[in-house]
Amino acid sequence: MHVLVTGGAGFIGSHVTVALAAAGHRVTVLDAGHPAAHRRPLPGTVAGQPVVRADVRDAAAVGRALAGVDAVVHQAALVGPGVDLDDLPEYVGCNDLGTAVLLAAMARAGVHRLVLASSMVVYGEGAYACPAHGPVAPAPRPVADLAAGRFEPGCPACGAPLAPGLVTEDARLDPRSGYAATKVAQEHLTAVWARRTGGSVAALRYHNVYGPGMPRDTPYSGVAAIFRSALEAGTAPRVFEDGGQRRDFVHVRDVAAANVAALASTARSAGWRAYNVASGVATTVGGMAAALARAMDGPEPVVTGEFRLGDVRHVLASPARAEAELGFRAAVGLDGGMAEFARAALRA
Numbered sequence: 104m105h106v107l108v109t110g111g112a113g114f115i116g117s118h119v120t121v122a123l124a125a126a127g128h129r130v131t132v133l134d135a136g137h138p139a140a141h142r143r144p145l146p147g148t149v150a151g152q153p154v155v156r157a158d159v160r161d162a163a164a165v166g167r168a169l170a171g172v173d174a175v176v177h178q179a180a181l182v183g184p185g186v187d188l189d190d191l192p193e194y195v196g197c198n199d200l201g202t203a204v205l206l207a208a209m210a211r212a213g214v215h216r217l218v219l220a221s222s223m224v225v226y227g228e229g230a231y232a233c234p235a236h237g238p239v240a241p242a243p244r245p246v247a248d249l250a251a252g253r254f255e256p257g258c259p260a261c262g263a264p265l266a267p268g269l270v271t272e273d274a275r276l277d278p279r280s281g282y283a284a285t286k287v288a289q290e291h292l293t294a295v296w297a298r299r300t301g302g303s304v305a306a307l308r309y310h311n312v313y314g315p316g317m318p319r320d321t322p323y324s325g326v327a328a329i330f331r332s333a334l335e336a337g338t339a340p341r342v343f344e345d346g347g348q349r350r351d352f353v354h355v356r357d358v359a360a361a362n363v364a365a366l367a368s369t370a371r372s373a374g375w376r377a378y379n380v381a382s383g384v385a386t387t388v389g390g391m392a393a394a395l396a397r398a399m400d401g402p403e404p405v406v407t408g409e410f411r412l413g414d415v416r417h418v419l420a421s422p423a424r425a426e427a428e429l430g431f432r433a434a435v436g437l438d439g440g441m442a443e444f445a446r447a448a449l450r451a
């Protein structure tokens with residue numbers, strides 16, 4: 104099959120390109136090359152596949168790139184927490200206008216299969232249960248609580264401590280940042296497109312992706328790259344809150360494998376379906392920092408008590424649907440993955 108991978112020269116996209124090519128697909132990479140990604144210049148191919156450089160908002164260029172294509176794997180996006188609200192127009196432009204331009208071009212070109220790189224940020228907080236009130240959705244944590252070192256969200260009904268659980272794809276969407284809002288909008292736009300065209304969309308909600316080729320510490324990087332950059336500079340990773348916030352860190356090669364499986368799934372049925380792409384293992388941010396510091400033989404992490412507004416406390420994924428329907432199961436464990444990440448090259 105001939106697959107167009109938008110963002111296929113980026114961190115995750117280049118791994119997806121390699122995996123699709125290894126699975127026997129012919130791949131064309133659309134390098135959307137946003138300056139905020141601070142990417143180094145790239146060769147004209149990724150994993151031997153041709154690269155077209157174009158802004159995803161450029162309808163004519165996207166239309167040309169779709170010639171002869173059977174399916175699109177849409178990875179191009181501006182990611183991360185960003186700097187401030189001045190980033191908002193660019194997030195919406197790259198992620199939502201870009202997706203809209205792509206979907207319209209796909210409809211014109213008669214391309215009906217799409218894998219979308221979405222994110223666990225669409226959930227906001229993960230799943231929680233109150234001992235008295237059952238499953239509840241906590242509100243954003245009050246600044247006063249965070250400043251006082253009270254990091255665990257309380258039950259919205261009675262304030263009692265909550266037990267975190269596994270978030271499933273049917274959870275309520277509750278984006279807590281501009282980036283998260285653009286990911287929700289991408290999901291909705293692709294669902295509309297699927298209904299209107301009879302097409303098929305697999306929306307992959309990536310959890311915290313790490314691995315070789317991750318961009319260095321920038322306002323658009325995830326925490327693993329930030330810690331890795333600190334350790335490389337000989338300084339201790341700075342762990343916010345009390346370090347007990349939990350995430351699911353998933354290796355980028357596992358994410359690439361999930362994309363290959365998701366692409367196959369779009370041939371089986373029309374419609375729109377979301378999947379968590381996760382390792383299925385919960386790790387505290389403090390624990391991840393310690394594992395990486397060990398692997399790099401660097402200074403012990405420092406728990407600072409700082410906090411970022413908009414950060415959520417625990418987001419732990421249920422990987423069950425992806426396993427049942429896509430046959431995807433993460434293969435890389437945290438210790439092995441971090442040991443490799445400690446030695447891997449990062450992008451400038």
Ligand SMILES: O=c1ccn([C@@H]2O[C@H](COP(=O)(O)OP(=O)(O)O[C@H]3O[C@H](CO)[C@@H](O)[C@H](O)[C@H]3O)[C@@H](O)[C@H]2O)c(=O)[nH]1
Nearest residue numbers: 182183184282310311324325326329341342343348388414
């Ligand atoms: O120097 C740092 C930076 C972050 N954190 C903590 O690490 C956790 C995870 O941070 P991060 O990876 O930035 O954010 P997440 O919300 O877990 O990740 C999602 O949201 C990010 C920003 O929107 C995106 O970059 C990621 O791709 C996406 O998975 C949070 O508790 C942060 O407070 C630290 O302890 N120290």
